[in-house]
Amino acid sequence: MSQKIEGSLPPQAVRSTVQVGRTAAAGADRSEPVEATRAGDSLRLTGEAASLQALQRELAVAPAVDAARVAEVRQALESGSYRIDPAKIADRMLEMDRLLG
Numbered sequence: 001m002s003q004k005i006e007g008s009l010p011p012q013a014v015r016s017t018v019q020v021g022r023t024a025a026a027g028a029d030r031s032e033p034v035e036a037t038r039a040g041d042s043l044r045l046t047g048e049a050a051s052l053q054a055l056q057r058e059l060a061v062a063p064a065v066d067a068a069r070v071a072e073v074r075q076a077l078e079s080g081s082y083r084i085d086p087a088k089i090a091d092r093m094l095e096m097d098r099l100l101g
Helices: 011-015 047-061 067-079 086-100
Strands: none
């Protein structure tokens, strides 16, 4: 079985429109604009969605960089007291890989 795939949709699919509040009969004129959302329509978010919105607002106002931590690391580097722990870095990389995988 084979089918020819053409680069365009059938004409009836291209011309169809969505109408809110009423159903158009098959073959009826669909050139009228779509109605706007009615004033009585509402949206209710789940608790998780509301929490995500709150978190997004908090992150939007939080600084991108922790200046105090940057100053702390800079001071440790300048004084030579900053120690790199390769095992800790490897553990964190593996943890991140598990979270993303």
